[in-house]
Amino acid sequence: MHPELSFEQAPPIDVPFRFFLTAPLFGIAAGVLLALAGGDMLASRWTPAALAGTHLLVVGFMLQAMCGALLQFVPVAAGGNIWRPRLVATIVHPLLIVATILLATAFLSQRPMLFIGAAHGFALALGLLGIVVGVALWHTPARGPTIVALRIALVALVVTLALGIALATGIARNAEWPLLALTDLHAAWGLGGWALVLLAGVSYFVVPMFQLTPAYPAWLARGLPLALLGLLVAWSVQFAIAENSGTQGFFVGGLGVSSLFAATTLHLQHRRRRKVGDTTLLFFRTAMLALLVIFVSVLAFLALPDLRLDPRAAVWLGMLALVGVFVSAINGMLYKIVPFLNWLHLQKLCGLQALPPTMHQMIPERSMRRQFQLHLAALILLLAAVWLPVLARPAGLLFAVSCAWLGWNLLGAVNVYLRFRNRIRAGVADHRS
Numbered sequence: 001m002h003p004e005l006s007f008e009q010a011p012p013i014d015v016p017f018r019f020f021l022t023a024p025l026f027g028i029a030a031g032v033l034l035a036l037a038g039g040d041m042l043a044s045r046w047t048p049a050a051l052a053g054t055h056l057l058v059v060g061f062m063l064q065a066m067c068g069a070l071l072q073f074v075p076v077a078a079g080g081n082i083w084r085p086r087l088v089a090t091i092v093h094p095l096l097i098v099a100t101i102l103l104a105t106a107f108l109s110q111r112p113m114l115f116i117g118a119a120h121g122f123a124l125a126l127g128l129l130g131i132v133v134g135v136a137l138w139h140t141p142a143r144g145p146t147i148v149a150l151r152i153a154l155v156a157l158v159v160t161l162a163l164g165i166a167l168a169t170g171i172a173r174n175a176e177w178p179l180l181a182l183t184d185l186h187a188a189w190g191l192g193g194w195a196l197v198l199l200a201g202v203s204y205f206v207v208p209m210f211q212l213t214p215a216y217p218a219w220l221a222r223g224l225p226l227a228l229l230g231l232l233v234a235w236s237v238q239f240a241i242a243e244n245s246g247t248q249g250f251f252v253g254g255l256g257v258s259s260l261f262a263a264t265t266l267h268l269q270h271r272r273r274r275k276v277g278d279t280t281l282l283f284f285r286t287a288m289l290a291l292l293v294i295f296v297s298v299l300a301f302l303a304l305p306d307l308r309l310d311p312r313a314a315v316w317l318g319m320l321a322l323v324g325v326f327v328s329a330i331n332g333m334l335y336k337i338v339p340f341l342n343w344l345h346l347q348k349l350c351g352l353q354a355l356p357p358t359m360h361q362m363i364p365e366r367s368m369r370r371q372f373q374l375h376l377a378a379l380i381l382l383l384a385a386v387w388l389p390v391l392a393r394p395a396g397l398l399f400a401v402s403c404a405w406l407g408w409n410l411l412g413a414v415n416v417y418l419r420f421r422n423r424i425r426a427g428v429a430d431h432r433s
């Protein structure tokens, strides 16, 4: 399972970068929303602000970053041929931004028109992205667990989207559907199918490559996406038969499988060949520990019914999943992927003329480390705020500042790229004149 990369197929650098640079802005928006709404927002998973904040993170932060990663990763690491990536990005990127803003404001204002507008926006953006990436993934000659994981993640994204659109339409029309059970199913496909399987598929590749660890065991790499898909399909069938009754087993089973992935990743990182730690490693370890804490928390909730029935229990799990697992992992990955892409494109540009800056010169390690510390502090405060509402405003502010710092660091890397590229171009022009 050794990675083979084909950089000839890499899309122009602005294709993934526009998504990567947008993601932190929605993180800032989610933090500011919490700072403004205060502790009431976290009283239950159903408050309008909690639903808005959830989607600022899942489709604003996570989906933006993941779309950028897909458009880069599928051609380079999965050998898939993406049809006109710049045109696709030019259409999908603004549509996603608008649809996310519409959905967040729809939750806050409960205006039916906004739900319908958001549903149309997402259908167009993700419909196009799904077709283009789907065709590339189904035609690639490459084989292996990463391809299987990417295919399953894409299917899960389509199911999540379909359920999200159904929910938005149901709310807008005041339909008498089983919205609660449908929401659980939508959340499970979105977080357990799309986000986690994509994270796993990308990890099989980038954890050994960037963190110099041994490869993931083949049985786990192959089995995890299939097991999660199997559980989600079984959950959906059960839903079709009996709505939400009897679905707890699928939830706990899915978390058990996810914990195996987390424990394996931590074990592989422990066995890495170069023992020097970097910031990405810290982000990744935080993400994997958060995944394990979710499993332990669910077991505790099962043992303590009083706690399980507290509406804040679900908010605790959501906070761990969104900020603890996914924002941490994506933040850490961006710190490797953005400098790496910079370096790669600059190297292609300058050929033998000059040496591009090293990856370490793109974003100062000290700045990444400080931002990690801030992210960790924000995560701890956010988790505490679930039980102590007085902490909600400072927690929201801290999270917003952490996301702003991430954005600032990424912008710094883009600046290094632009300065060096312009110098090379000027050098070539001098040479010619």
Ligand code: HEM
Pocket (backbone or CB within 6 Å): 045, 046, 050, 051, 054, 055, 058, 059, 063, 103, 118, 119, 122, 157, 160, 161, 163, 164, 165, 167, 168, 171, 179, 180, 183, 186, 187, 190, 191, 194, 195, 318
């Ligand atoms: C692709 C990524 C997505 C993920 C991971 C995701 C995740 C979630 C989660 C976790 C919840 C539950 C929130 C809670 O319990 O507080 C939820 C609810 C909801 N989602 Fe999404 N979502 C996604 C996309 C969408 C899209 C594209 C739409 C609309 C077009 C949408 C519409 C909704 C609606 C309407 C609800 C709440 C239903 C209610 O109030 O009963 N979601 N989503």
